[in-house]
Amino acid sequence: MAMALGKITDILVKRGLIDPAALAAAEHEAFSQGIRIEKHLLEKNLVSASDMTLTLAEYLGIVPIALSHFAPPAHLLDSVSREMLIRRRVIPIAKMGNTLTVALADPFDLIARDELHVMTGLEITPLVAAEKEITETFERAFPDQMEGMNMEEILKEADSDQEITHQKVRDEEDESIEAIIERSGGSTVVRIVSMVLVEALRQSASDIHLEPQEKTLRLRYRIDGALMEVPGPPKSLQGAVVSRMKLMSNMDIAEHRVPQDGRIKLRALGKEVDLRVNMLPTIFGEKTVMRILDRAALFPSLSALGLDEAAYVAMRRAISEPNGILLVTGPTGSGKTTTLYSCLMELNQPDVNIVTCEDPVEYQLPGVNQVQINSFIGLTFAAALRSVLRQSPDIILVGEIRDNETADIAIKAALTGHLVLSTLHTNDAPSAITRMVDMGVEPSLLSSALILAQAQRLLRKLCPSCKKPAKELQTKLLRGYNISPELFDGVTTYEAGSCMKCRNSGYKGRMAIMEALPVDRELRADILNGLSSKDLAAHAKKKGMLSLKEIGLNKVRDGITSLDAALSITGGGE
Numbered sequence: 001m002a003m004a005l006g007k008i009t010d011i012l013v014k015r016g017l018i019d020p021a022a023l024a025a026a027e028h029e030a031f032s033q034g035i036r037i038e039k040h041l042l043e044k045n046l047v048s049a050s051d052m053t054l055t056l057a058e059y060l061g062i063v064p065i066a067l068s069h070f071a072p073p074a075h076l077l078d079s080v081s082r083e084m085l086i087r088r089r090v091i092p093i094a095k096m097g098n099t100l101t102v103a104l105a106d107p108f109d110l111i112a113r114d115e116l117h118v119m120t121g122l123e124i125t126p127l128v129a130a131e132k133e134i135t136e137t138f139e140r141a142f143p144d145q146m147e148g149m150n151m152e153e154i155l156k157e158a159d160s161d162q163e164i165t166h167q168k169v170r171d172e173e174d175e176s177i178e179a180i181i182e183r184s185g186g187s188t189v190v191r192i193v194s195m196v197l198v199e200a201l202r203q204s205a206s207d208i209h210l211e212p213q214e215k216t217l218r219l220r221y222r223i224d225g226a227l228m229e230v231p232g233p234p235k236s237l238q239g240a241v242v243s244r245m246k247l248m249s250n251m252d253i254a255e256h257r258v259p260q261d262g263r264i265k266l267r268a269l270g271k272e273v274d275l276r277v278n279m280l281p282t283i284f285g286e287k288t289v290m291r292i293l294d295r296a297a298l299f300p301s302l303s304a305l306g307l308d309e310a311a312y313v314a315m316r317r318a319i320s321e322p323n324g325i326l327l328v329t330g331p332t333g334s335g336k337t338t339t340l341y342s343c344l345m346e347l348n349q350p351d352v353n354i355v356t357c358e359d360p361v362e363y364q365l366p367g368v369n370q371v372q373i374n375s376f377i378g379l380t381f382a383a384a385l386r387s388v389l390r391q392s393p394d395i396i397l398v399g400e401i402r403d404n405e406t407a408d409i410a411i412k413a414a415l416t417g418h419l420v421l422s423t424l425h426t427n428d429a430p431s432a433i434t435r436m437v438d439m440g441v442e443p444s445l446l447s448s449a450l451i452l453a454q455a456q457r458l459l460r461k462l463c464p465s466c467k468k469p470a471k472e473l474q475t476k477l478l479r480g481y482n483i484s485p486e487l488f489d490g491v492t493t494y495e496a497g498s499c500m501k502c503r504n505s506g507y508k509g510r511m512a513i514m515e516a517l518p519v520d521r522e523l524r525a526d527i528l529n530g531l532s533s534k535d536l537a538a539h540a541k542k543k544g545m546l547s548l549k550e551i552g553l554n555k556v557r558d559g560i561t562s563l564d565a566a567l568s569i570t571g572g573g574e
Helices: 008-014 020-033 037-043 049-060 074-078 082-088 110-120 131-141 151-171 177-183 187-202 235-248 309-319 336-347 381-391 404-415 429-438 443-449 475-480 521-528 533-542 548-557 563-570
Strands: 090-096 099-104 123-128 207-212 217-223 226-230 260-268 271-282 285-293 324-329 354-358 369-372 395-398 419-424 450-462 507-518
Touching: 008 020, 008 037, 008 049, 020 037, 037 049, 049 123, 049 131, 074 090, 082 090, 082 110, 082 235, 090 131, 099 110, 110 123, 110 187, 187 207, 187 217, 187 235, 187 260, 187 271, 187 285, 207 235, 207 271, 217 235, 235 260, 235 271, 235 285, 309 324, 309 336, 309 450, 309 507, 324 336, 324 404, 324 429, 336 354, 336 395, 336 419, 336 450, 336 507, 354 381, 369 381, 381 395, 381 404, 395 404, 404 419, 404 443, 419 429, 429 443, 429 450, 429 507, 429 533, 443 450, 443 521, 450 548, 450 563, 475 563, 507 548, 521 533, 548 563
Parallel strands: 099 123, 324 419, 324 450, 354 369, 354 395, 395 419
Antiparallel strands: 090 099, 207 217, 207 285, 217 226, 260 271, 271 285, 450 507
16 A cells, blocks of 8 residues: 555645534544544535545545446456455455455455455455445445345344354354364454454554444554554454454353453564453453553663653652552553552662562563462462562562552551552542551551652653644633633643544653652651541642642643643543
């Protein structure tokens, strides 16, 4: 495929096919729904199908084709199954030598081209056509079968057949995986799964979501924290694709009724990554989520995290202490594990004994003794911690403090000469203190053991290639979050653009922002006096602590992120 000559949105505006203001609103809505902008524009009738076809052709550097009077050769129609053509919206145009030229309604559908290549053994040259014209071509090509039926009914009929096939796969529990894959396309399934995994690495995705729906098999990648939908495998291959993934992750391929967990080691694109795989039964089949764990993406030290000066100094001072407990807080996916691993990699020396208790162990760190928690056999965080304390550790990492027993042991370990690092699920740093007290930890013990409470979020960064000055300050939004618009006086703020480098999302990469609350003599007294998290936060701010919201707004002032992105992760908190 040729390189794109410009952005889809730029081409639409250049051709005068859409008003820039309407386009900006559509981009925001499409991004919030996790769908491609061109699909959204067509669904909302903001751009005509023919105009979009020409735009996509220019964008991708491929040839457009009009099918209004085209009759595909019968021998080419017979060379590929009718169900596949209808499902993937593909029309065979011509065959020359070992090359098959086809018209696609969705030129981004790489899996359709791969299916055709496997089925025919030919190299595939794509053209782009309007979906409506492809539908009309089917009606002319299959008049007997299509008479009195529209495309939705045909797809319903095809999906009905696929569901029967899928049910057979589920019912025949004794059937081997080789037989399932062979019956469902053999190498096609292997190639499809490989493409899904490799494309996730190419896109720098953190998660892969394969979600069975009633009529389709939905595929989404989480990129920079947001889910983006891409063309998924055919519904007819759902059972075989899921079985292939189970086989790769060492799961029970005959079990479909209970959740399962597994891991995959993958080498591709010059890197080696681990995939943490979870299967969850749903009414339409098993939903698969794969967390991509790239050890190369870990930071070798705390300084490499790129923190603000205040957060770095607080963290550096905390991990330099010989004993005490450091609490890192934030929601799932906020980078807590990455932060703690960066601390461990800096602390990992030949004369230091480091032991971790994790559920699960996400990354394997050389020189660190890592324990995998397994509650089913009684190896809980509390049970593991008791044994770890008999291993003469210097530094202990507790993956998460979830209950009173674990909290009590962690605090006592911190008071008996160990440096303890752990995580909690709270919204801000002061709340970590009150959460520990709520778990039953004595304030006197907590005030003596705690050396730092820290809250963090991952903030999406504007794409440097397409970010653009905001047309106007969002005064109404600021006032809704109790933020004075005067904070941005004399400052140019930026908003998301759209380009190939950021997959038209306007954002590229994320950074950690941290609210650090060091524990000094005055704060220890506040803890002993049982102050609320709100009062603790007020006292900390008087001493210079910046809240997550204030740090996020500073990043907006610096042009690193947009106001929408900052407020979406820091909310209306102080």
